[in-house]
Amino acid sequence: MITVGINGYGTIGKRVADAVAQQPDMELAGVAKTRPNFEAEAAVRNGYPLFAAIEDRMPLFEEAGIDLAGSVTELVEKSDVVVDACPSGVAAQNKSMYEEYDTPALYQGGEDADLVDVSFNARGNYSAAAGASHVRVVSCNTTGLSRLLAPLQEQYGVEKARITLVRRGGDPGQTSRGPINDILPNPVTLPSHHGPDVNTIFPDLAIDTLGMKVPATLMHTHSVNVTLESTPTAEEVRDRFAEESRLFLIPERLAIDGAGKLKEFAHDAGRPRGDIWENCLWEESISMEGNDLYLFQAIHQESDVVPENIDAIRAVTEQADARESISTTNESLGIGL
C-alpha cells in the first residue's frame, strides 16, 4: 500500500483525498488544514485523520472541538508521498519540509516549473516521474491540452498548435473573484503560461496560447486550432480521440450546448460534486480544413487534475506503469462518461 498525505485541503486537495481513499493500492494517512473551518469538519466527517498545517494554531482546533492526529510534520513523516495542494506559492515554501523528511512531493499547476524535477501528465510523460522527489502536476488547462495533443502528436505529427483559452473567472466558492460583467485579456502579455507549460510535457511541440478571463465559474473553454503534419479526415480524428479514456466526445444528440448543461449532465450522472475528470470535446466541432484541425473543448478546472495526481503518486513510487495506473485510476473513480 502507498501511504499518501495531503497538505492543503481546499478545492483540489479535498478531491485528491477522496480519490486516494478510493484506490485499491493506496491509503490516506491524513490531510492538513490551516484552520478549523467547514472543510476541516468535512474531513473529520469523512473519517480522514486531520493534522494542523501550522503548529501554533493547534489550540484553535481544540477550541472548535476538532480532534487532531498531529501536526503536518508528523503527516509528512508517515507518508510515502505527500500531495501538496496549497495555494500557489505556498507549496514552494513547503518544499524544504518534504526534503527534511525525505518524502517525495507532488505540487500543483500554480507552482513554477523550475520548483520541481519533473512536470507531469499521465498521458504525456508518466515514466519521466519514476523515482522523482519533486513533481508538478500541471495546471487544469495544461492537463487538458496535454491529453488532447498526445494522440495528435503520436498519430499525425503536430506542425503547430494555436489555442485560445476562455478562462472562468473563479471557482464557484471563490466569492472574492471577479470579473463581473467584463472580459479581461489574461494575462495581457502573450503567451499565457499554458504554451510553455505544455512544453514541460512535450518539449518539441510548437504551441501558442493566449487567454481571456470571463465572468463564469463553471468551466474553462478552449478554442483549438492544430496544424497537423498529415491530413486525416475529421472522422478519423474523432475516432482516434474516442479511443482516449480521458477525452469525452459530447454527442450532438445529447443537446449539450455549453458548460451549464455539461455540469447538469455530470450531476445527473451521479458524479461527486458534479466533477468532470475528462476533457469535454464537442464532437460536431471537430473539423479539418486541409491539415488544420479545429475544435472546442471544455475543461472542469476543479477536477481534471485529480486523476493525474493519483497517477503521479504511482509514477514516483514506481508501483505501476502508465497503462496500469491510468486503468486503475479510471476504474476506481468511474471515469468514462
Ligand SMILES: NC(=O)C1=CN([C@@H]2O[C@H](COP(=O)(O)OP(=O)(O)OC[C@H]3O[C@@H](n4cnc5c(N)ncnc54)[C@H](O)[C@@H]3O)[C@@H](O)[C@H]2O)C=CC1
Ligand atoms: N481551483 C482550480 O481550478 C485549480 C487549481 N490548481 C492549482 O492547485 C493549487 C491549489 O489550488 P486550489 O485547491 O484551487 O486552492 P484553494 O484555495 O481552494 O485550496 C488551498 C487550501 O490550502 C490551504 N492552505 C493555505 N496555506 C496553507 C499551508 N501553509 N499549509 C496547508 N494548507 C494551506 C487553504 O486554506 C485552502 O484550504 C494551486 O497551485 C492551483 O493553481 C490546479 C488546477 C485547477
Ligand SMILES: O=C(OP(=O)(O)O)[C@H](O)COP(=O)(O)O
Ligand atoms: O489551473 C487552473 O487554471 P490554468 O490552467 O489556467 O492555470 C485553475 O483553473 C486555476 O486557475 P486560477 O489561476 O484562475 O486560480
